[in-house]
Amino acid sequence: MTYEHKTLWDYGKYAPRTPLSGHVLVGVDGSAEAARALDRAVAEAQARRTPLEVLHGWPWARHGTPEPARGADETTHSLLDRAHGVLRTAMAQVRERAPGLRVTATLSPQPVAAELVRRGRNAALTVIGSRGLGEITGLTAGSVGWRVAAHCASPLLVVRGEAAYGWPEHGTVLVGVATDLDTEATRFAFEQARLRGARVRVLHACAVPVPAGTAPAADADAVVRRRAAVPGRAAAALRGKYPEVEVETDTVWGGTTQALVEATRAADAVVITAHRRHGQRPGPRLGPVTHALLHHAHCPVFLVPAP
Incomplete structure (x- = not known):
């Protein structure tokens, strides 16, 4: 050294x-x-x-x-x-x-x-x-x-989390995507998985898209299909660049924050885009999903700044 x-x-x-x-x-x-x-x-x-x-x-x-x-x-x-x-x-x-x-x-x-x-x-x-x-x-x-x-x-x-103490290992890098434009976080997750010899789970968690009875069934189905396709689109451009990395894509319906926190139980690390909000108070503020993961994730958290 x-x-x-x-x-x-x-x-x-x-x-x-x-x-x-x-x-x-x-x-x-x-x-x-x-x-x-x-x-x-x-x-x-x-x-x-x-x-x-x-x-x-x-x-x-x-x-x-x-x-x-x-x-x-x-x-x-x-x-x-x-x-x-x-x-x-x-x-x-x-x-x-x-x-x-x-x-x-x-x-x-x-x-x-x-x-x-x-x-x-x-x-x-x-x-x-x-x-x-x-x-x-x-x-x-x-x-x-x-x-x-x-x-x-x-x-x-x-x-933070159990992985901070060296146990257990799941062989999975989780990346939470809000849209298929979270390309930097997804690329970082693929690179992290390559370095670790792990697989990537691309997870899109979102609320139920259309409350029952508020829109025609065909419109509701179209929204569901579009949102279900988000993680696949986010990973599509990277599959060819990282052929050695196994990829799983998933959309979870319900509470976004709770779903991501729960998914960290089976991951060695979670990667998210650091979306920041600017309001009346000075300086940027962390979004609610970032806030929740930093406090409650069961594994280390990577924050990748948005371009």
Whole structure:
């Protein structure tokens, strides 16, 4: 393993550098959830044959920005020692899991959510945990994890559910499609299945299209046929590009959110398009399906930003 410890702290002096590109980025905060996210990030970097960047951001905003070394108080020194300890522990974990992996450790003085989003723009994948003791992993409204999910510009993996603990494996990557235009999420699911040697299940969950008695039977049947064809159309262009990937397509009628959450019980990962809403409040908001999966999915969740 090539270990490049490019820490950005010199007791208050920030040395900016050009972020990596095409790599796997993972946020760590010393929690058990972050350790599981790091394990998954190592596996993703190995599968993609790309470098790994382990990021620990400055999460102690209430203490302010540290002064240079001569003026640093005891609290600052203690916090910096803890931060370096988090990175050392993370690097030891990577060294044990993947001795040949090229990895960079980064300690940034910037707010951690903003730094994950910024560095994630150039990453092939950003990985975070779903909850934990630190500020990286919580997914409550306004938390670091929630802000990363709402603003990420490249694919994000939120490690949660039974598969986060290494069991069980179903050999299935689930992708939820709202329409056959969710092409980026579907392509990402096929690629993930190829890397894992798994099959893809393309699932379109929607409400009952026409309430009984409100439209002619022929019209209702036409709507049902169109919506039932959505997952097949979403996968059609990718079957030829990924001939080695087994594909299952399915449309489930009823509650969209409940159907997707239930389907994650039999998947190793779920992929969805990160549809965001812009309203009166500042910044983008996550849609209800994304919200539900981040809180209740039984497997890790990949969010793929909409083009």
